[in-house]
Amino acid sequence: MIQLIQDSPISIHLSGLVDTLTLLMKTVQLRPYVFLFLAGFVFSATRLVGWRRTGVFFSVVLVTAFVCEFSSTRTGIPFGWYHYTGSTVGQELYLSNIPFMASLSFTMLLYASYCLALSFLLPSQSESARQNQYSKNGRLLDLMFDRSVRTGWAACLLTSLFFVFLDMVIDPVALRGDQWFLGKIYEYRDPGLHFGVPVANYVGWAVVGVIALLIYGRLDRRLPDLDQHSQESVTSKILMGCALYYSLLLFNLTITFWIDEPLIGMTGTLIFIPLTVLWLLRLLGNLPAPATLSSLDHRMVDGARLVTAIGGPRSARTHDFGSLIERVENVRCVAPGAVTVSRRRAEGSSAPSLEVTHGPAERVVRTPSFFNHLSVHLPSPSHLERSMPWLSVKERQDLLGIATSGSQERN
Numbered sequence: 574m575i576q577l578i579q580d581s582p583i584s585i586h587l588s589g590l591v592d593t594l595t596l597l598m599k600t601v602q603l604r605p606y607v608f609l610f611l612a613g614f615v616f617s618a619t620r621l622v623g624w625r626r627t628g629v630f631f632s633v634v635l636v637t638a639f640v641c642e643f644s645s646t647r648t649g650i651p652f653g654w655y656h657y658t659g660s661t662v663g664q665e666l667y668l669s670n671i672p673f674m675a676s677l678s679f680t681m682l683l684y685a686s687y688c689l690a691l692s693f694l695l696p697s698q699s700e701s702a703r704q705n706q707y708s709k710n711g712r713l714l715d716l717m718f719d720r721s722v723r724t725g726w727a728a729c730l731l732t733s734l735f736f737v738f739l740d741m742v743i744d745p746v747a748l749r750g751d752q753w754f755l756g757k758i759y760e761y762r763d764p765g766l767h768f769g770v771p772v773a774n775y776v777g778w779a780v781v782g783v784i785a786l787l788i789y790g791r792l793d794r795r796l797p798d799l800d801q802h803s804q805e806s807v808t809s810k811i812l813m814g815c816a817l818y819y820s821l822l823l824f825n826l827t828i829t830f831w832i833d834e835p836l837i838g839m840t841g842t843l844i845f846i847p848l849t850v851l852w853l854l855r856l857l858g859n860l861p862a863p864a865t866l867s868s869l870d871h872r873m874v875d876g877a878r879l880v881t882a883i884g885g886p887r888s889a890r891t892h893d894f895g896s897l898i899e900r901v902e903n904v905r906c907v908a909p910g911a912v913t914v915s916r917r918r919a920e921g922s923s924a925p926s927l928e929v930t931h932g933p934a935e936r937v938v939r940t941p942s943f944f945n946h947l948s949v950h951l952p953s954p955s956h957l958e959r960s961m962p963w964l965s966v967k968e969r970q971d972l973l974g975i976a977t978s979g980s981q982e983r984n
Contacts, residue, residue: 630789714808730783
């Protein structure tokens with residue numbers, strides 16, 4: 574009877590589950606640094622995109638990385654020919670012939686690269702916005718989490734580039750795992766010129782990055798937008814991912830010098846010095862920005878109603894917020910929290926323009942190619958009278974008329 578119970582399918586499945594969990598615990602004990610970085614990824618990602626998107630990102634990258642590694646160890650595509658030695662079988666969890674830790678590492682590496690790319694690409698608040706009392710980042714740019722930017726081709730390609738840069742430090746030192754606590758876990762059939770790593774490996778990393786981000790971007794666009802990020806700066810949350818990127822870099826550079834491979838360490842350092850300088854210049858606002866948002870602060874408006882104005886030639890259906898006013902040729906902000914709209918084109922230009930003023934004297938002009946939608950709150954009559962006494966009665970009526978017509982159009 575006991576033998577029958579032991580041989581039953583339920584008993585076999587339970588035994589397999591226990592063995593898997595045991596190997597997973599051994600993996601944590603063998604690779605604690607991997608799971609420490611993984612915890613940093615989860616903490617950073619959930620703060621930026623929430624648990625749902627973090628789970629989607631993790632799953633997409635993990636599956637993509639495993640499929641590519643499974644393929645490459647059998648066909649040489651996309652990383653080139655290599656194989657895992659199996660030296661740690663029984664000491665850590667394997668999926669087929671692939672160490673679970675190997676595919677798992679791609680998730681945090683790609684997320685860190687993604688944040689670094691977004692720090693270059695996300696639109697930012699204008700200079701006057703960064704100087705107001707609500708700016709949380711001091712002299713740093715207030716980055717806005719625009720969905721079209723974070724899921725676009727530029728983010729995908731730049732992330733993959735930074736992903737490859739990081740691997741140009743990681744792979745040479747991982748290949749020498751027998752000289753440190755990683756262990757000799759894999760080998761290339763034909764060693765390459767870059768410290769034994771073939772160029773095909775870096776091509777494979779780029780392929781994983783592009784495929785995973787294209788899938789994630791498509792899924793991200795189908796999920797409800799992150800309302801909490803629509804008007805707030807995400808600079809501090811993006812910087813958490815950038816900190817993860819540089820922590821991973823520093824860890825691997827430290828290993829290179831520890832195992833007495835100074836040439837690998839110096840080469841990796843030289844790759845990242847110019848990148849880091851450009852990154853700091855971007856955060857300080859000293860590089861050309863891909864987009865700049867006006868300094869409309871919704872928290873300054875009481876009794877407000879939301880109006881979205883679409884500028885430029887695209888249909889309003891292509892935008893996330895919908896449209897109350899389509900094809901607006903000129904949008905003028907006469908004070909924080911208020912806009913007026915006129916149907917005229919910029920002088921000497923065939924394209925509609927977006928004109929924003931942050932007060933009676935200061936003016937910033939943006940073209941539709943950089944700015945395709947503007948979300949603002951129109952204040953209540955009492956707020957208009959208190960906060961903008963320089964406006965005439967007719968101008969205040971015009972502002973409130975826009976809100977009224979916008980509400981009617983929405984209905």
